Amino acid sequence: MSSDRIKIVWIYPDLLSTYGDQGNTIVLERRAALRGIPTETVNMRSDEPVPQDGDIYLLGGGEDRPQILAAQRLRNDGGLQYAAQRGAVIFAVCAGFQILGHEFGGEEGQPVPGLGILDIHSGRGQTRAVGEVVGDVSAELNVPRITGFENHQGATSIGPGAKPLAKVISGIGNGDGSGFEGAYAGRVLGTYMHGPALVRNPGLADLILTWAVGRQLPPIDDSWAGRLREERLNAVLT
Amino acid sequence: MSDLPLRSQLAVALGRTAAKMSRIAGRGDGSVIGGRIGLRLDPELLTRLAKDRKLVLVSATNGKTTTTRLITSAMTPLGEVATNAFGANMPTGHVSALASAPTARYGVLECDEKYVPMVLAETGANIVALMNLSRDQMDRAAEIWLLAGKWRRALEASPNSHVIANCDDPLVTWGASTAKSVTWVAAGQHWREDSWCCPECGGPLDRQDTGEDSDWRCRQCHFARPRPDWALHGDLITAPDGRTFGLTGLSLPGRANRSNALIALAVVAQFGVPPEQALPLLSQVTSVAGRYTTVEHEGRSIRLLLSKNPAGWLEAFDVLQPPPGPVALSINAQGPDGRDTSWLWDVDYRILRGRPVWVAGERRIDLAARLEAAEVAFTLVDDIDQAVMAVPPGHLDVIANYTAFQNIRTRYGRVV
Secondary structure, three states: OOOOOEEEEEEOOOOOOOOOOHHHHHHHHHHHHOOOOOEEEEEEOOOOOOOOOOOEEEEOOOOHHHHHHHHHHHHHHOHHHHHHHOOOEEEEEOHHHHHHOOEEEOOOOOEEEOOOOOOEEEEEEEEEEEEEEEEEEOHHHOOOOEEEEEEEEEEEEEOOOOEEEEEEEEOOOOOOOOOEEEEEEOOEEEEOOEOOHHHHOHHHHHHHHHHHHOOOOOOOOOHHHHHHHHHHHHHHHO | OOOOOHHHHHHHHHHHHHHHHHHHOOOOOOHHHHHHHHHHHOOOHHHHHHOOOEEEEEEOOOOHHHHHHHHHHHOHHHOOEEEOOOOOOOHHHHHHHHHOOOOOOEEEEEOOHHHHHHHHHHHOOOEEEEOOOOOOOOOOOOOHHHHHHHHHHHHHOOOOOEEEEEOOOHHHHHHHOOOOEEEEEEOOOOOOOOOOEOOOOOOEEEEEEOOOOEEEEEOOOOOEOOOOOEEEEOOEEEOOOOOEEEOOOOOOOHHHHHHHHHHHHHHHHHOOOOHHHHHHHHHOOOOEOOEOOEEEEOOEEEEEEEOOOHHHHHHHHHOOOOOOOOEEEEOOOOHHHOOOOHHHHHOOHHHHOOOOEEEEOOOHHHHHHHHHHOOOOOEEOOOHHHHHHHOOOEEEEEEEOHHHHHHHHHHHOOOO
């Protein structure tokens, strides 16, 4: 954290904000505030330069054409790659997750270059993955079982420079036949789960905040988010 | 009807029987099953039934059913009008609507956004009314940019169809602009989160709101808002000839219904029904398939509002009783609702602060988490009945999404 507050940069709500992605921003603000940590959120449209001093960068989901536009603009801007190099936290969902990788499939399946921040390759899968998804998170992240809703036709494979976020218990996940969901490397984390993911998974939200502030955070009352997580897990697994 | 080939007449008759059986069995109004059987027997049935009629297709993300109803009401001076009044808005419903009004020379058909190209190709509709496009049930609906692209190709291939389109919605404008003839209607756009970018080139759209008017243009290419033929300012409309008319007599509440009424006026003007004749007919519409209905129950006046997506919630909030009027919200996530509730996070619920709020429905915990984050105080209830009994006698607004709305309607009597 560069100052006394967490600076959250929501990247391109004009292009990448299809699945309640605003929820991830709201939940980070709220969980920080409940611990007395102030936040400053910048909703950064795609005609603006990426701020260099963000602590957390969020990317959401989007349709094919907006996804391609977002990738082009972020490549030209270069600011997000710079942020990744200096160790900023990046959390990306669905289309945003794919953009972080080396390439992804466009509307006709054509390869579109990504940002190369995360060692993943995405293409267009055979079928669309739509529905609830549940996964057990990589043990070193110390985050309980995660729940979300997926809606994508991507097939994403993880290279040696990244690790799977979770092993799928129910649902499709990365769609490359590996049985994995999402990927992370350092403080860059991507997932196909919206729902939005940080709302349904307080543990994941706190992981992002912990990375940003560089220390453990005291527990807070998760009442409704916790109940929501339990309810969704029960709905899928029982 | 008697001009139909024998096979088509048989298809219509069997479809009608099936619809009747379905109604008797209490399984809905039968329009879907009837149409399905008819189309199975004669795949060309929709084209045959549409022949020699003047048809209007009505499509949008929100307001289709209501606007279809308003147009139908305003067309009564022209004679009998066939219509799918109950929201069965796919070809099966269109077949039923036309088959059940064999002598009607006019038809007004609500059409699902995805089916516009197919239904336009099969019916060659005279008029296509296109109102708004926004995110809706992403787990089953088409991506809207893609959808608008399909409208463009369909309209280009249908040069005899006249389009009535809302030029305040950039995506609708783009979708309509390949049509050979268009009446542009400035019907307003309140939900703008899906139109920050130019549909033509992807560049940023610049907007200029002057209170009176709301202009937009692309910063990078030629694409800009067309000059409107019809306009709406508050509750005053301006017709193409410059005359103005008040919409204060409208029975349906809110700015969304003023937009719907304006579209209806522009449509019926194409058939020669002038605004002064149409307006009193629009005012006769007081509720549409249960929407906006007020039911009396245990001394409470419960008004039912249907909202299926973020843009719809914005319009529902617009018609709520002023604070501290109580409101009950009910959310389900069954097939017709969309099984993904993430859109709740696109709705700004802070407007509900300072009111008593009750939360019900199968996905009430999703809504509870959302309201907690928006710092809206609320009470969780098992069903709407609990909310009704908890409020003091008087008015209660209920906002629900599709299946939740139907459940409540069934509970309190299906008043149309």
